[in-house]
Amino acid sequence: MRARGSYLFILLGILLILAWILIFINFNVLEEKEYAVKFEVGGTPGFDLNSSALTFGRLPAGSSSTRSVLIQNDYDTRVFVSLFSSKSVSKMLVISENDFFLEPQESKAISFFVYASPNASLGEYNGQVKIRISRYGGLMDGKH
């Protein structure tokens, strides 16, 4: 009887911790913004300057392309910024800075760098970059 009670206690404890984490994550993340990422490898160099997506145009193999975004904190409090790229583009996409705090009204320019290696597969690459804004960051942003 005592053993059964102990198991029940452990189970409830786990549920409690899960509830705690869920509540924190829910309160921690303030907003998420998602942007399409698109580039093509092969052929002649080409520009595609879309202001609503991270389009890098066309890159011959062995070349690279860079685009930047400005992230400005218009909250009345300090926020934590994390950037995530989808698997389909993450191997070729480098983000200049990640996981940082922004004070109110502070802004930061972040560069996205795509490198098409000489042996990269030719064709079109599509993916997403997600920008997550949270209060605390670290363990509490559900990332780790």
Place this chain on the structure above:
Amino acid sequence: MGNIKYYTVVFFLLIFILVFAIHLNSTGKVVGSVNVTIYTLASLNFTIKSVDFGLGSVYRNSSSAVIDTTGNVVGGNWTPINNGFIVENIGNTNLSVFLKSGKNAVEFLGGTSPGYYYMFNNFEANSCTENATAMNSWFALNNSGLGDELCENMQYGQDEDSIRIDLRLIVPADAIRGEREDILTVTGTSS
């Protein structure tokens, strides 16, 4: 009886979490948003190896050789090439286009009075409607800032959205020997 104690502890903990959550919700609200602006500027970097002049040397009786991507070879034994590179506007806004080298002529080639030049032209007619640099003329490559602005208004329409950039080297007889490489950056911006 023991079990009841456990339940009591858990019950009070849940109540505590609930109160904490309500407290967070009522006092921890933040106001505002984060603005993200995607700059309408992109830089494409190529190595000049992509424009490969191949192996060659300056003739013994010549102080330098001139080679370019329009098929000229004077004073040396390089194989003529005709492969300047084409830059296209595959987006849906007009662009300004800049060209920058990674090195100047001395850094790239060395020797006495080297030269490192570019020339640009429309590849498809009417692609550049407002050129900032004269077409069909050779200019020394610029390795500072964004480099030289070639075109202020590069179109994006079908069959009128590409320019060609050619390169010319003046290789002195006493130039640095061995394989030479540079990185060219073409930057496109739109307002």
